[in-house]
Amino acid sequence: METAFDxxxxxxxxTGEVVSPEVAGSYISNARRPLLITGSEILRDGFFVEIAIxxxxxxxxxxxxxxxIKGFVERGYxxxxxxxxxxxxxxxxxxxxxxxxxxxxxxxxxxxxxxYYASQMLSCIKNFAIEPLMRTLxxxxxxxxxxxxxxxxxxxxxxxxxxxxxxxxxxSIKR
Amino acid sequence: MDSLKKxxxxxxxxxxxxxxxxxxxxxxxEDWEPLGPHPMPGIITLRDWDFKLLKRYKPFxxxxxxxxxxxxxxKCDLSGNKKGACGIRMDAQHGRIVLxxxxxxxxxxxxxxxxxxxxxxxxxxxxxxxxxxxxVNVEAPLTRLICGIKPRTIADYERVFDxxxxxxxxxxxxxxxxxxxxxxxxxxxxxxxxxLDSLSKEAADIIQIAAYGMPSSHEGGGPDVPMVDVGIxxxxxxxxxxxxxxxxxxxxxxxxxxxxxxxxxxxxxxAGICCxxxxxxRVYKKAKVASALGRQLRVLRAGIADVVVVDEQCIRADxxxxxxxxxSPLIVTNDKALHGLVDRTDDAPDRIVDDLVNERVPGVVILxxxxxxxxxxKTALQMDKKRRKLKLILSDEEFKYYVNSCILCGNCTLxxxxxxxxxxxxxxxxTGNIKPLADLFDKCVGCGRCExxxxxxxxxxxVITKAAYPQLKEEKGRMRIGRGPIWDSEIxxxxxPIVLGTIPGVIAPIGCGNYPNGTKxxxxxxxxxxxxxxxxxxxxxxxxxxxLWKDEEGKTVYEQHHGRFDAGGVxxxxxxxxxxxxxxxxxxxxxxxxxxxxRGNYEExxxxxxxxxxxxxxxxxxxxxKAASIATGFNRLGVPAVVGPHGTKYRRAFLGRPDLKDDWRxxxxxxxxxxxxxxxxxxxxxxxxxxxxxLPMIAKLCFRPSDTDRGRSIKLTHYxxxxxxxxxxxxxxxHLFVRTATDLxxxxxxxxxxxxxxxxxxxxxxxxxKILEGPIRGYDPSFNPTNLKRLIRVKK
Numbered sequence: 001m002e003t004a005f006d007x008x009x010x011x012x013x014x015t016g017e018v019v020s021p022e023v024a025g026s027y028i029s030n031a032r033r034p035l036l037i038t039g040s041e042i043l044r045d046g047f048f049v050e051i052a053i054x055x056x057x058x059x060x061x062x063x064x065x066x067x068x069i070k071g072f073v074e075r076g077y078x079x080x081x082x083x084x085x086x087x088x089x090x091x092x093x094x095x096x097x098x099x100x101x102x103x104x105x106x107x108x109x110x111x112x113x114x115x116y117y118a119s120q121m122l123s124c125i126k127n128f129a130i131e132p133l134m135r136t137l138x139x140x141x142x143x144x145x146x147x148x149x150x151x152x153x154x155x156x157x158x159x160x161x162x163x164x165x166x167x168x169x170x171x172s173i174k175r
Numbered sequence: 176m177d178s179l180k181k182x183x184x185x186x187x188x189x190x191x192x193x194x195x196x197x198x199x200x201x202x203x204x205e206d207w208e209p210l211g212p213h214p215m216p217g218i219i220t221l222r223d224w225d226f227k228l229l230k231r232y233k234p235f236x237x238x239x240x241x242x243x244x245x246x247x248x249x250k251c252d253l254s255g256n257k258k259g260a261c262g263i264r265m266d267a268q269h270g271r272i273v274l275x276x277x278x279x280x281x282x283x284x285x286x287x288x289x290x291x292x293x294x295x296x297x298x299x300x301x302x303x304x305x306x307x308x309x310x311v312n313v314e315a316p317l318t319r320l321i322c323g324i325k326p327r328t329i330a331d332y333e334r335v336f337d338x339x340x341x342x343x344x345x346x347x348x349x350x351x352x353x354x355x356x357x358x359x360x361x362x363x364x365x366x367x368x369x370x371l372d373s374l375s376k377e378a379a380d381i382i383q384i385a386a387y388g389m390p391s392s393h394e395g396g397g398p399d400v401p402m403v404d405v406g407i408x409x410x411x412x413x414x415x416x417x418x419x420x421x422x423x424x425x426x427x428x429x430x431x432x433x434x435x436x437x438x439x440x441x442x443x444x445x446a447g448i449c450c451x452x453x454x455x456x457r458v459y460k461k462a463k464v465a466s467a468l469g470r471q472l473r474v475l476r477a478g479i480a481d482v483v484v485v486d487e488q489c490i491r492a493d494x495x496x497x498x499x500x501x502x503s504p505l506i507v508t509n510d511k512a513l514h515g516l517v518d519r520t521d522d523a524p525d526r527i528v529d530d531l532v533n534e535r536v537p538g539v540v541i542l543x544x545x546x547x548x549x550x551x552x553k554t555a556l557q558m559d560k561k562r563r564k565l566k567l568i569l570s571d572e573e574f575k576y577y578v579n580s581c582i583l584c585g586n587c588t589l590x591x592x593x594x595x596x597x598x599x600x601x602x603x604x605x606t607g608n609i610k611p612l613a614d615l616f617d618k619c620v621g622c623g624r625c626e627x628x629x630x631x632x633x634x635x636x637x638v639i640t641k642a643a644y645p646q647l648k649e650e651k652g653r654m655r656i657g658r659g660p661i662w663d664s665e666i667x668x669x670x671x672p673i674v675l676g677t678i679p680g681v682i683a684p685i686g687c688g689n690y691p692n693g694t695k696x697x698x699x700x701x702x703x704x705x706x707x708x709x710x711x712x713x714x715x716x717x718x719x720x721x722x723l724w725k726d727e728e729g730k731t732v733y734e735q736h737h738g739r740f741d742a743g744g745v746x747x748x749x750x751x752x753x754x755x756x757x758x759x760x761x762x763x764x765x766x767x768x769x770x771x772x773x774r775g776n777y778e779e780x781x782x783x784x785x786x787x788x789x790x791x792x793x794x795x796x797x798x799x800x801k802a803a804s805i806a807t808g809f810n811r812l813g814v815p816a817v818v819g820p821h822g823t824k825y826r827r828a829f830l831g832r833p834d835l836k837d838d839w840r841x842x843x844x845x846x847x848x849x850x851x852x853x854x855x856x857x858x859x860x861x862x863x864x865x866x867x868x869x870l871p872m873i874a875k876l877c878f879r880p881s882d883t884d885r886g887r888s889i890k891l892t893h894y895x896x897x898x899x900x901x902x903x904x905x906x907x908x909x910h911l912f913v914r915t916a917t918d919l920x921x922x923x924x925x926x927x928x929x930x931x932x933x934x935x936x937x938x939x940x941x942x943x944x945k946i947l948e949g950p951i952r953g954y955d956p957s958f959n960p961t962n963l964k965r966l967i968r969v970k971k
Contacts, residue, residue: 007589007628012241014254040865066864073903081907083872085823085861089235089830097834114691114864115594120237120823127238127265130255142594155585156596 005115005142005153011123015145016138018152021165024137025172027149028060031107031135033098037087039113040066041140048112051166053077058175060109061099063087068112084113088121092128107135115142122146139169207325211776214323215338218345218367224778225363225811227962228785231838232810232829232859234362236269239826243268246352261352270361271350273803273827277365278347280804281372283488284752285343286511287423288379289336290487292329294425294544295386301330305385308392310662316762316773317377317755321370323775329382336378339371346371362827369807370777376805377755380659387428389457389749390658397665398738400658400747403456405464405722405731406650410446410479415559417551418465418480418503419447422488422751424454426508429548430484431459443555448474449489450715450750456656457749464654467716469688469796472621473640476501477647478567481558482531484551487511488751489687489799495538501567504531504554505538508547516540524549532557569634569641577638578604578612580631587625587635592821593618593691597625597635609642616643617693620796654722654733657714657749661760663767665740669710670768674787676886678742679893680877681710681790683757683814684717686805689798689821696795696819696866698724701732701745703870707893708742709877714754717795718747751801758812761788779963785813786841786960789877789890791856792816795869797825810859815876817869822862829859833911839951841880844959847967852880852960853911853951867901875906880960884917887954892920895927910935914954916946 002018004010019027028034036055042048049071056062056077064072065084072079080099090096096104108125110118122136123146138144141154141162154162213220241254243263251259258264263271295303305326307314315326322335346364349355355364383389390396410416419427427447434440446465447455455462466474468489475483475491478501485494487509495514498505507516518540519527530536531554541547569577581601588594595618600611616639625635640647672678682704690696697720705711711732713721722731736745740760748756765771765783773780784790792809794802797818803825806816810829818825832838833854840849855878863869874894882890891912898906910931913919919927928944931937937949961967 003589005589005594006592007586011238012254013252014241040867065868067867067902070867070903081902081904083861083868084864085235085828086830086858088237089233089828089832090834092235093832114820116592117820117823117862117864120239120826123239123241124235124237127241127254127256128236153585153589155583156588156599157583 002143002145002152004145006119009119009145011145014126016147016150018143019149021168022172024139024149024151025169027107027135027137028109029172029174033103033105034060034107034109035105036060036062036109036111037084037113038062038064038068038111039084039118040068041114042068042112043071046071047163049075051170052111054170055173058173060175063099065113084117084121088124091134092124094132105134106132107137109137109139110147111139113140115140119144119146139166208319208772208774210323211772211774211779213777214775216321216367216777217342218364221367221778222363224781225366226359228366228810228829228859229359229362232831234270234358235828235830236266237823237826238265238269239824241265263356266358267356267361269826270358270365271355273825274346274361274365274368275350276800276803276825277368277372277807278343278350279800280802281368281375282343283801284372284375284379284804285336285339287487287752288332288375288382289340290423290509291379291382291425292332292336295329295382299386301328303329303385305329305381307384307660308396310392310397310664311660312663313763313766313773314660315377315381316759316766317374319773320762320775320777320780321374326381329385332378332382335374339375342367342371365807366811369804369809370811372804373755373758373808373812376752377759379752380749380755383424383454384659387458390656391660392662397658397662400656400738401460402653402733403462403464403656405652405654405719407465407470407474407477407479408648408650409463410465411444412479414442414444415481415555416444416446416479417482417484417555418474419445419451419455419484419486420449420471420490420494421486421509422450423486423509424451424458425544426484426486426547427451427455428458429544430551431455431462433548433552437552439552443552450752451486453657453715453718453750464719467688467719469621469690469694469716469720472497472623472636475503476567476637476640478503478562478565481555481562482506482551484508484547485512488801499537502534502562502565504558506547506551506554507538507540508542508544510542513540514538518542520546524553528553528557532561568644569637574638574641577633580633582631584630586628586630590624590628592620592622592624592689595619601638604642612639612642613646615639616647617695620689650723652722652725652731654718654731655738655747657747657753658738659749659753660756661740661763663763666760666763666767669741670764672742673764673789674768674881676789676879676882676890679707679709679789679886679890680874681712681757681760681788682793682873683712683714683754683790684721684793684795685714685754685757686717686751686794686796686802687798688716688720688796689819690796691820692866694720694723697721698732699866700793700795700870700873702726703897704873705732705736705743705745710740710742710744710746712740712746712748712757712760714748714757715751751805754805758809758814761790761812761814764788779966781811781813782961782963782966785962787879787881788813789879789882790814791873791876793869793873794822795819795866797822806860815856815859817873817876818860818862819869820862820864828861830861831857833857833908841960841962842964842967844961844966845957845968850958851951853878853914855879855912870901871897871906878912881958883956884915884954887912887914887918888920891918895920905930911951913946914950914952916944918954
């Protein structure tokens with residue numbers, strides 16, 4: 001079993017699968033209404049903001065949580081700010097109209113959110129956004145057992161490896 | 176007659192074999208206020224109020240664990256909101272866990288208060304008057320509000336604790352398997368527990384203020400309380416050092432008394448960690464605050480303490496091991512935390528000192544505070560000489576050896592609550608750059624989990640402390656000592672501006688040090704809101720941590736800002752139990768400014784506060800169960816709270832949905848009309864990921880339906896400005912809080928009108944610069960908001 005990034009974060013029998021960027025990309029490609037949620041950690045390197053912008057350009061809407069919206073504003077992109085707690089509270093409701101009024105989302109992708117905060121929100125979605133089932137995917141450098149699908153833990157010294165995973169992910173999204 | 180009024184056992188002259196016992200005596204003529212509808216409420220009494228809150232602010236659950244392991248049916252897998260073998264669903268189970276957390280927190284405050292009451296009655300007698308000076312007539316707002324009594328002496332708190340303890344037991348009963356099954360009812364019970372927690376805190380602080388003469392509105396109190404040194408760097412380690420840790424001040428107070436009585440107050444340093452430190456400075460002028468909770472392990476390991484004295488709460492469970500490591504004898508003073516040590520309360524003090532100094536025992540239990548004073552001082556004097564030769568900070572060679580030992584396995588990072596990249600910092604240190612390691616000192620929450628998993632047995636806490644040692648020695652802050660109650664006269668001055676919104680809010684940074692990114696966030700929150708003329712009232716560890724940082728002029732926030740409960744004030748209210756005075760300030764606004772009756776009238780006052788008092792708690796490093804019950808107590812009283820990202824681990828939030836219009840109906844009490852209002856406040860408990868996000872969120876949670884247009888304009892100014900400053904964008908929902916053009920900040924009115932027209936499709940009359948169409952509601956100065964139908968003055 002994969003070790004959670006916070007080693008004691010073992011939620012129970014229902015834990016997420018580690019997936020390759022290609023599998024993750026395929027899920028994103030097939031999603032009807034995917035949503036990318038960014039957090040403050042994308043600001044630690046412009047590369048990560050650019051990755052999110054590329055996904056935005058592929059038609060995946062962004063909800064910028066924490067203070068990650070700064071990265072988009074500074075690059076001239078207009079995305080929606082949400083508090084992650086408040087956003088997840090909407091996501092768990094199948095009747096929520098979504099950011100565009102067209103309804104809730106079927107795949108939530110999390111990127112750059114403080115690990116333990118993201119883990120708790122993924123837990124809420126896993127346990128309560130069940131009818132219809134909302135899928136979750138973490139493309140962070142951490143293994144998230146509360147996500148349905150997650151990248152594995154990337155050791156600190158292998159940042160380049162993580163960046164190449166993200167590039168492979170982008171290459172595999174067909175939208 | 177006076178003795179009869181106190182109750183007790185009486186003999187009758189001439190009837191030698193007859194004795195009469197009189198229990199508590201209800202005083203005649205308790206006509207200070209008519210009794211309200213809910214004195215000493217039980218579990219179900221305020222359920223309707225709770226359900227009103229829970230309808231708008233629905234409980235949001237983020238399970239920390241998907242299983243239930245509380246009975247032998249289990250373990251039960253509750254994932255996907257499944258039911259366990261007993262029939263409880265995941266959501267109800269999490270309501271249950273929240274109630275359990277609040278039970279633990281409330282019990283800590285209540286137990287502490289009861290313990291204090293016993294100690295104070297034993298030392299000073301039961302008749303210590305509750306007299307907080309000429310500026311405090313409403314001496315115990317929560318006690319009046321919840322219990323319907325006006326305490327005159329500390330003995331009056333016997334029946335308050337009787338009430339709280341009875342309620343705690345009933346609520347604890349509901350946790351048993353096969354009892355409550357509804358998550359809403361678990362939450363109502365948690366809110367009840369939170370209310371009891373706030374009452375317990377008030378009781379505890381009132382007892383200690385009255386008994387010890389801690390600051391109130393007598394001379395030198397309130398805004399005029401003195402400053403005190405804060406930080407490890409302020410401790411004079413050339414002197415013997417006594418370090419007190421915990422929350423229950425009598426042992427530390429006795430140490431102070433013994434020092435003064437022995438003429439040793441300039442010879443021995445008395446310093447503290449956590450709330451005992453804060454309370455010690457309220458009773459002993461020469462006490463210092465070594466640190467807040469987050470530095471506990473580091474202060475211990477630094478070895479500055481020649482003796483450590485602990486009382487209760489927030490003490491490391493491995494305190495004995497840590498003390499032994501640095502040869503600091505441990506004195507345990509409270510039966511709730513005995514740490515396996517032998518009770519020596521009745522032994523001769525000199526024999527105990529001899530055993531401690533010669534390390535025949537690593538520590539002792541002494542449950543009599545007066546004896547603690549003597550033993551602690553004598554032990555410190557002797558240990559100081561013995562410990563001088565100890566070198567407890569790593570040598571340069573040891574430091575080099577350890578950082579070179581690191582194999583970058585990453586175990587420490589996986590074990591770290593903040594995921595700190597310790598290996599990378601070690602690697603930098605091997606090349607001579609110790610800054611990354613030194614920078615970890617403030618971000619580290621001081622738990623020590625990293626050391627247990629290190630394959631190379633590196634004492635990581637010591638390594639970080641060594642790297643940061645130069646800055647640690649310079650950690651020298653200043654703060655006001657805890658001032659206790661807000662004065663009635665201050666409330667008279669600011670009641671109107673707060674309710675009208677022209678003082679934009681009361682911000683209450685409180686609680687523990689489990690910060691996501693270090694103590695500087697605490698300072699920034701205080702600075703930002705004080706500079707914007709909010710009133711900032713601090714308690715507990717956040718009050719300490721905010722004092723560690725200085726501005727360009729070298730001043731801390733306490734030195735930079737006045738200490739009045741008024742716009743721009745930065746007030747240290749005191750320890751955890753003192754934060755009841757923040758509840759009290761909100762209650763007094765309803766009582767003194769709005770002349771609402773307090774006595775047994777919780778629901779009406781909570782409704783008043785929710786609708787009108789723009790107050791917001793901030794527990795940026797909330798960690799303990801006490802923090803859970805504190806926040807829940809604030810919530811029931813109508814005060815929202817923002818927590819840091821670790822706060823999501825409490826598993827439950829109270830979040831509103833602005834998109835659900837029906838959740839935001841409020842009654843106009845002046846005519847009974849139901850009106851849709853803006854989401855003010857939007858949430859009762861919400862977590863933010865970063866301080867940059869928290870700052871505008873805190874400002875947002877200060878909006879109230881009762882704001883005047885001028886007040887709303889000021890609140891909007893700060894909400895928008897903080898968002899632009901820290902998020903670089905307008906808040907997406909700022910328009911929801913606009914009712915009329917005069918709500919808009921004057922300086923940016925045209926720009927904002929244009930945005931309303933362009934971005935939100937509102938109709939604007941540009942000639943008169945008025946809003947014709949768009950807002951949720953218009954602004955009505957006579958609007959009298961309430962959630963309680965019984966408060967409608969004239970029914971339609």
